[in-house]
Amino acid sequence: MTALIDADRLLDVLETETTLLAASAAAADGDRPVPGCPGLTVDETARHVGSVYRMALTWIRTGTRPTRWQRQPRDGEPVDHYLRDGLRMLLGELEARPPDAPCATWSPTDQTYGFWRRRMAHEATVHRVDVQAAAGGDITPVPRDVAVDGVDEVLTLWFTHRLAVLGVSGTRATTVAVRTAGYAWLAEVATDRTLAAPAPLLAAESAAATVTAPPQELYLWLWGRSAVFSSAVTREGDLDALTQLWALLRLATR
Template structure:
């Protein structure tokens, strides 16, 4: 659950990605659909991100999971302003505390400001790509170190922790090795639990299936953006194991 990149770098990512997303909303049709995400539009995605920033800030400051916060722009407020205002408030809070300082979060084993730095950086990155794709802008590449950290976060936070919270497990026991840029994770599924963690290359050789791809493409494939980024992701081995991994990830990250 520890980020693979520096905590201050995550703040830079959060600011850069939100700035790109906010700029993409200017003059764009908010009803344009997000590629690969049926029913989701550019405007809904931007509003969601601005809302998540305010939710996180409220959670940090009150110490409890919030039930009320500003979920929508004010009447007449441009989406760009809603996003930028939410970003400034959240960045100010995160920058004013060391990443290892105690802070309430939704992960019982990581109650630190660092959790929110990482979570919000990847929330912004994935949704920035959603909005750029929806409005027809060229997709700004995700830096390799950010994408590799994103792969780790999807697997160790969402696939491992989130599914446990939901009480979801597999229909049969299997393993899938996930590989990119010299890193390997082993995703294990049983009828009781799902777990994923970094693994030595040799320990993953016996996996039933393997998913391999460049960091950006694999990162976004794991997040379900398969309609746009699946062609560079190679899947080999047990088809049932691969199908189960994909289905569980969709439940974990929805």
């Protein structure tokens, strides 16, 4: 699974988005609920990201899925400091190896450092939007190239692979085309599997339904942040196919 943007760009995104997330969390009421993550607050979301960074770092260093890592800030440590410190350690590890160097991951098709560059960049981006949405102020736009790559990641990694790990598939066979900015993917659902891959625009036209939106809006919609940008997403065709895609994505990305 290859990212659609440069691997060094992903490191820049990881650093920029996490820094913005930390600053947004520090400036907001930490108890504000996060609409994109029901049940979580601003502080809990920032803490979650800091914990994920430490989990990823432990996985990279040990070569196996970890069961223990520092999941919480130390007593008296502000959550934004915990997040920034996690970023510092993770960036140091990722910058020390080329993106194509072998590395343990949870993707069967990408066992490289590049996987973690991409995955952590999108982890930071989506949750930064969450925290800014919870704070109620302006939401910093997601760069176009980041959003397009994020659409590809959520479809080819989460929808395709994560659902297989969970043992989840569809209730009936169908296809949905997902389109943005001249790119297209065909999401196929069967009763025994799910699969999404880039597709020519003409091939995507034969799908039972279509989802179309600008890159940022489509990216966040696929991640279930419909309360933020759903009005810009156009859905056409078989309603059951669209409903099934939405439901499967919610299971894949929860």
